[in-house]
Amino acid sequence: MKTDPETQWKSRFAAPCGLFCPGCTLYIGTTEEPERLAWIAGRFGVSREEARCLGCRSEVVGPYCRTCEIVKCAESRSIEFCALCGEYPCGMLKEFQAARPHRAELFEAGDTIREIGFERWFEETYRRYACPECRTINSAYDLACRSCGNEPGSPFAERHREMILRVLAEQ
Numbered sequence: 001m002k003t004d005p006e007t008q009w010k011s012r013f014a015a016p017c018g019l020f021c022p023g024c025t026l027y028i029g030t031t032e033e034p035e036r037l038a039w040i041a042g043r044f045g046v047s048r049e050e051a052r053c054l055g056c057r058s059e060v061v062g063p064y065c066r067t068c069e070i071v072k073c074a075e076s077r078s079i080e081f082c083a084l085c086g087e088y089p090c091g092m093l094k095e096f097q098a099a100r101p102h103r104a105e106l107f108e109a110g111d112t113i114r115e116i117g118f119e120r121w122f123e124e125t126y127r128r129y130a131c132p133e134c135r136t137i138n139s140a141y142d143l144a145c146r147s148c149g150n151e152p153g154s155p156f157a158e159r160h161r162e163m164i165l166r167v168l169a170e171q
Contacts, residue, residue, distance in 0.1 A: 010122050014076035017057035017093060018109030019081050019102070020122075022127035022154065025139035026053045026062045033146070070096060080118070083110030099162040105156070118170075128137035129154045141168065 013021040021027050029037030030052045041051035044063045053062030056071065069092060070082065079085050082093055089097075089107055097106040105128075113121045126160065129137050131145035131153055138146055138153035141164055145153040152158035 012055040012057040017070045018106050021055040022137045081113050083114045101160050101167050104160050121160045128156050
């Protein structure tokens with residue numbers, strides 16, 4: 001990956017697996033919505049401070065990211081993204097992807113990173129999580145925009161609405 005300052009800054013918002021950190025409800029709670037962070041902290045059974053996350057590659061990572069085996073694997077192989085590994089997609093990544101709706105596009109993300117590069121993937125993914133009306137970045141689970149109320153909250157939420165609704169009903 002290039003090391004210019006803007007790319008370095010953006011890279012902390014992209015997990016090795018291909019998740020887009022600004023579209024994570026934990027990141028949004030940490031940076032913009034303290035009530036959301038409090039709710040997440042309660043679900044994890046940790047303090048708000050322990051729940052904070054500023055991106056998978058930042059110095060401040062959330063409870064799940066601190067113990068993420070995918071991050072450890074990528075680091076041990078000296079690769080920036082799982083999609084650049086000779087074993088991609090491995091069993092661990094397949095299991096991870098299948099577990100939650102916000103991971104639905106994980107393999108698509110990896111393929112895109114490999115085909116067009118991180119920079120273009122980042123820009124495309126940013127648009128996929130942005131509200132079509134006001135451009136606010138929403139989490140995968142925000143079916144309506146958290147700023148203007150537009151439905152869908154993002155193209156991602158529109159595409160995966162039924163899967164997201166099933167998971168939200170379980171909570």
